Amino acid sequence: TASRFGLLVFIAIVVRLAERINAYAGERWEDIATQNYFDTNGVFVLIFLAVPLLLDCVIMLISFMREASSLLVEVKTRELKEKGKKKASKGNAGESGKSAKKASRGKRS
Numbered sequence: 001t002a003s004r005f006g007l008l009v010f011i012a013i014v015v016r017l018a019e020r021i022n023a024y025a026g027e028r029w030e031d032i033a034t035q036n037y038f039d040t041n042g043v044f045v046l047i048f049l050a051v052p053l054l055l056d057c058v059i060m061l062i063s064f065m066r067e068a069s070s071l072l073v074e075v076k077t078r079e080l081k082e083k084g085k086k087k088a089s090k091g092n093a094g095e096s097g098k099s100a101k102k103a104s105r106g107k108r109s
Contacts, residue, residue, distance in 0.1 A: 008060050018050045029047045040071065 014021075022045040026038035039045040 002066075004060060008057060011057055015050050015053050015057075018045050021045055021049070 022042040029036040
């Protein structure tokens with residue numbers, strides 16, 4: 001989980017730096033491509049870098065939420081089962097104590 005969270009943070013940093021990446025690539029476009037795709041608005045970098053990474057982030061966040069909700073359900077289910085076992089054991093202990101008292105009363109009569 002920590003590695004997935006680290007990846008999520010890394011992707012967020014890359015998306016945050018997309019404007020700077022676009023400016024750097026715009027200055028050196030001749031080394032990278034045959035045409036200058038890197039306009040001042042950053043549409044190319046936005047479409048081909050930021051949007052896919054943001055979609056990955058959304059998918060990862062949904063995955064985190066699903067995992068957290070299933071773990072919460074699992075923990076609460078175990079907690080309720082433990083409470084039920086404790087009540088059942090207290091109820092059985094109370095009943096065995098009552099039956100012992102009844103048996104001792106029956107012996108006296």
